[in-house]
Amino acid sequence: MTHSSPHLASPLQIGPVSVNSRVMLAPMAGVTDVVFRDLVRRKAPESLICTEMISSNGIIYSKRRDARILDKGENDHPIAYQLAANREEVLLQAAEQIIEDKNPDTIDLNMGCPVKKITGNFEGCALMKEPEKAYQLISKLVRHIDKPVTVKFRLGWDANSMNYVEFGQMAEAAGASMVTLHARTRAQGYGPGCKWEAFGELKNHLKIPVIANGDIDSAETARKILDTYHVDGVMVGRGCLGKPWLIGDIDYMLKHEGMPLQRPLEEKLAICLEHAKMHCDYRGEVAGIRDMRKHLTWYVKGFHGATRYRKELTAVETMDDIKQIFEAILNEQYAQVG
Numbered sequence: 001m002t003h004s005s006p007h008l009a010s011p012l013q014i015g016p017v018s019v020n021s022r023v024m025l026a027p028m029a030g031v032t033d034v035v036f037r038d039l040v041r042r043k044a045p046e047s048l049i050c051t052e053m054i055s056s057n058g059i060i061y062s063k064r065r066d067a068r069i070l071d072k073g074e075n076d077h078p079i080a081y082q083l084a085a086n087r088e089e090v091l092l093q094a095a096e097q098i099i100e101d102k103n104p105d106t107i108d109l110n111m112g113c114p115v116k117k118i119t120g121n122f123e124g125c126a127l128m129k130e131p132e133k134a135y136q137l138i139s140k141l142v143r144h145i146d147k148p149v150t151v152k153f154r155l156g157w158d159a160n161s162m163n164y165v166e167f168g169q170m171a172e173a174a175g176a177s178m179v180t181l182h183a184r185t186r187a188q189g190y191g192p193g194c195k196w197e198a199f200g201e202l203k204n205h206l207k208i209p210v211i212a213n214g215d216i217d218s219a220e221t222a223r224k225i226l227d228t229y230h231v232d233g234v235m236v237g238r239g240c241l242g243k244p245w246l247i248g249d250i251d252y253m254l255k256h257e258g259m260p261l262q263r264p265l266e267e268k269l270a271i272c273l274e275h276a277k278m279h280c281d282y283r284g285e286v287a288g289i290r291d292m293r294k295h296l297t298w299y300v301k302g303f304h305g306a307t308r309y310r311k312e313l314t315a316v317e318t319m320d321d322i323k324q325i326f327e328a329i330l331n332e333q334y335a336q337v338g
Contacts, residue, residue, distance in 0.1 A: 008226055008254045012209060012233055014048075015148030015177035017105050019078050021047040023222065023250040024180075026213055026237030027082040027110070027152075029053060030291075034071040035278045036244060039271070041075060043248020048078045050235075053110050056085035056094035057121075065101060072102050080150065082108040086122040091137055092144045099147060106177070107145065109138060111153040111167075114186040125186040128167055129157050135174045142175030152180040152213070152235075155198055158187035168202050168210070180211040180235050190238065200229035211235050218246070219253045219260060226254075242298030244271065265303060265333060269326045272299040276322055289316060296322065305332060 011018045025032060025040055027050040037049050052069055059067070072079065081104040085091035095107050111134055113124030120126075127134040134151075142149045151171045156162035168179050181202050183195045199212040209232035212225050217239035225234060240246045249260040275295060280288030296313040300306050309329055316322050 008233075012048075014106055014150065014209065017078070017148050017177075019046070019048045019105070021251050022226075022233035022254050023047055023247055024080075024211065024233060024235040025049040025240065025247050026180075026235045027051060027053050027080075027108070028237055030294075031241065033068070033282075034073050034076065035275070035282050037076060037079075038073055038278065039244040039275055040240070040247050043245045044251045045075070046078075047247050047251055048080055048105065049076070049247075050080045050082050050108060053082050053084050053113060053118075054094070054098075055123075056083050056087070056090045059094045059097060060090050065097065070098070070102065072104075078105040080104060080106040080108045082110050082152070084110045084113065084118060084123040085137060086127070086133070088137060088140050091141060095141060095145050095147075099145060104147065106148045106150050107141065108150045108152055108180075109141070111151055112182050112186075114154070114189050119186065125154050125157060128153060128163060128186070129161070131163070131167055131170050134167070135170050138171055138174035138176055148177035149175065150178040150180065151176045152182065154182045155185045155195060158185050161185075162198075164198055165202055165205050168206050172206050172208050176208060178209040178211060178232075179206065180213050183212070183214040196225060196229065199225065199231050203229060203231050209233065213237060215239070216250075219249045222250045223253060242268075242272075242295065242301060244275070266330060268299060269329065272296065273322065273326060275299075276319060280319060285318065289318065289322075292316075292322075300329070303329075303333060304336070305329075 008022050011020045012022055024047055029052050032052050040049060054069055081098045083094055110124055111127045118124035153167055155164045164181060171179050181199060183198050194215040203210040211233045212231045213235040216222050216234050216236045222234045236247055252260045276292045279292050293314050297310040300310050300313060309325060312325050
């Protein structure tokens with residue numbers, strides 16, 4: 001198998017920043033913390049990886065420069081810090097502070113989050129209803145900082161107001177160096193009906209890189225989107241839940257011939273166990289285990305009896321609890337094979 005699009009194996013240019021990968025990790029609240037990003041980087045060291053969405057208001061008004069959401073590891077590069085904002089002066093201060101403290105490769109503006117508490121504050125996808133306001137935020141930030149500014153947005157507020165092409169053109173005119181399109185409306189949330197054909201339409205109207213996001217859950221799916229719509233890269237979000245290796249798998253596919261090998265269950269559980277240990281080291285066992293429960297259920301899928309084990313994993317209290325359940329899973333699988 002050869003590359004259908006040779007340029008996808010070449011670096012991606014985001015303004016003056018060159019990134020040697022066409023696959024990125026999307027920002028996900030409560031997921032893409034410094035620990036998860038570290039796991040992703042083990043298989044995808046060259047990919048641009050995004051932090052969780054960070055509230056500009058939260059940074060400036062809390063005066064907490066040491067907030068955990070801002071943490072960055074030694075090897076956390078290339079990295080995008082994503083900001084939500086609706087006030088120019090607060091956005092500029094937040095971006096300044098992050099650049100001074102963390103030196104990210106890019107600053108991404110969230111203009112696609114559908115969550116009510118975000119849109120209710122006139123941030124996230126609410127800005128798609130106010131493109132003039134969005135233009136001011138983007139253009140002011142572009143002029144104020146020396147890092148590339150990128151923008152992530154959706155198809156529109158709802159099915160009756162899908163303005164993604166115009167919004168993308170506005171972002172480009174405001175000076176954005178790249179845009180990412182999540183191919184759902186705000187009204188859809190994360191429900192069914194991803195409109196992948198919008199990727200190609202947006203790409204045809206813009207000169208800056210266009211990144212596709214939405215329902216990319218495998219290397220095969222990523223290849224299909226890239227080959228069909230000729231976008232410049234893909235950004236993977238929920239497809240990575242329980243699969244921190246997926247970004248690396250897609251990166252491998254784009255840089256080499258053929259598809260990556262499938263991982264056996266034993267290897268997946270070993271990665272999950274390491275994830276849990278890392279998280280406990282980072283947060284302490286009590287908070288670490290509590291935060292890990294959702295991750296545990298995402299890892300444990302795709303085999304007979306998985307539902308029962310996921311239920312048990314939602315109640316674990318210690319690392320030993322996790323180890324015992326994983327041993328039971330593997331013993332049951334070996335018995336079935338035998």
